[in-house]
Structure formats: C-alpha cells, structure tokens
Amino acid sequence: MYLDFHTHKIKKHAIYNVIVGEEMKSIPPTCFSAGIHPWYIANKLQQPEILELLLKQNKCLFVGECGLDKLKGADLQIQQEMFIRQIKLSEQYQKPMVVHCVKAYNEIIQLHKQIQPLQTWVIHGFNKGKELANQLVDKRIYLSFGMDLFHSEARRKALAQVPLNQLFLETDENETHTIQELYTLASEILNISVQELKTQIESNLWRITGWNEQNC
Numbered sequence: 001m002y003l004d005f006h007t008h009k010i011k012k013h014a015i016y017n018v019i020v021g022e023e024m025k026s027i028p029p030t031c032f033s034a035g036i037h038p039w040y041i042a043n044k045l046q047q048p049e050i051l052e053l054l055l056k057q058n059k060c061l062f063v064g065e066c067g068l069d070k071l072k073g074a075d076l077q078i079q080q081e082m083f084i085r086q087i088k089l090s091e092q093y094q095k096p097m098v099v100h101c102v103k104a105y106n107e108i109i110q111l112h113k114q115i116q117p118l119q120t121w122v123i124h125g126f127n128k129g130k131e132l133a134n135q136l137v138d139k140r141i142y143l144s145f146g147m148d149l150f151h152s153e154a155r156r157k158a159l160a161q162v163p164l165n166q167l168f169l170e171t172d173e174n175e176t177h178t179i180q181e182l183y184t185l186a187s188e189i190l191n192i193s194v195q196e197l198k199t200q201i202e203s204n205l206w207r208i209t210g211w212n213e214q215n216c
Helices: 046-055 076-093 105-115 130-138 153-161 179-190 194-209
Strands: 004-007 014-019 032-035 060-069 097-102 121-123 142-145 167-169
Touching: 004 167, 014 060, 032 046, 032 097, 046 060, 046 076, 060 076, 060 105, 060 194, 076 097, 076 105, 097 105, 105 130, 130 142, 130 153, 142 153, 153 179, 167 179, 167 194, 179 194
Parallel strands: 004 014, 014 032, 032 060, 060 097, 097 121, 121 142, 142 167
Antiparallel strands: none
8 A cells, every 4th residue: 555644634544634633524434633832832732631532533543643742832831731641651651752843853852761651752844864864763753744755855864774674765745746656756765666665664653553555
C-alpha cells in the first residue's frame, strides 16, 4: 500500500490527523492520530481529557500532532507544558508520537534526551537539511517527508541520509502531487524500487504501532 503517514483528509491507507479542539462530529473510520497542536491550545484542562478519550480508540495509532512552534501559537512555556503532558500520555497509552516542530529542534532534542521515551517520535513534514536529519535519527527519532522533496535539493539530500527503517512519507495538507508520485520520487532518491519502499514503510508502521494494511 501507499501509506500516507499524515493527512488532513480521511482516505484509505492513510493516517488522518485529528486536532483536539477543532469540531469533530464522529470518530474517524480509518486509522488516525490525535493530539493538541501548539497552534490550538485553548483549554489546558478539557483538551487533555478529550485527547485521552480518543487515545482509547483502537484506530488511534499516534499521539499528535503535537510539539513546539516558535513562530505561531501559544506562549512557548505553555506549549512546552502541553507537549510534556502529551509525551506522558504517549508513554501511558503506549502510542508513538507525531511531532510538529518549527525552529525548536534544540528543545525537542533536549526533551527527548531528558525524558528518554520508550515510544517512538516521528517528526512530520521534516523540512531541514541532512546534518539535522542525521542528528535526529541518531537519537532514534523517525522522519516523515512531504512535498518539499519535489522542489528542495536540501531535502533530497536529507532523505538520502535517513535509514529506511526510520522513514515515512506524507501529503499533509499539500496535494500538489499524489502520494504515489511522492513514493516514486523518494524511491529514485533512495535508489530502491517503489515496491521496496512501500514494503519498508509498511514495516515501519507495523513495528512501532502493530498495525498494517488490513487495519488501515
């Protein structure tokens, strides 16, 4: 399958992103992630309660997206408090995390080092260079790449450095290309077949969540 790791549209073989605090009429029928986004921290008491209800659903595979953003959202201290709270939920419910990070990689790396989580963290929409990519994967943090690959040489070089067993691909909110086209491009950069890439990413999902094509 062409797994779409992170998307804002409900579709087959994709992990739909639920933002706690936005209106949601029903539980998504497909696999999903659920988190309190740093842009949308509204109620520090009610939002974690809603998140816990979602995390108890079988099809909820990840906590997130959640994280830190120095350009937009709540005060950074409030973001950090909510992020740490969600890290604890990730460990409690044994669900890996989808991490949003904007100009806060030092803080993310420091928290990972300090907490030493058992659950996997995945940086979604990774849009930096190969040096930071190497630094993150060395700390067992996975990376998910998106449409930036089509127009950024730096992103292509970063992808080429990432171990295949720490990799995902996503459309996010950008649908200038299909997920199938993204897999084709990534396979060329990695010098492997599309089928090998599909199999590897399916394996990555199964390894950290226990879910596979039949479930999504």
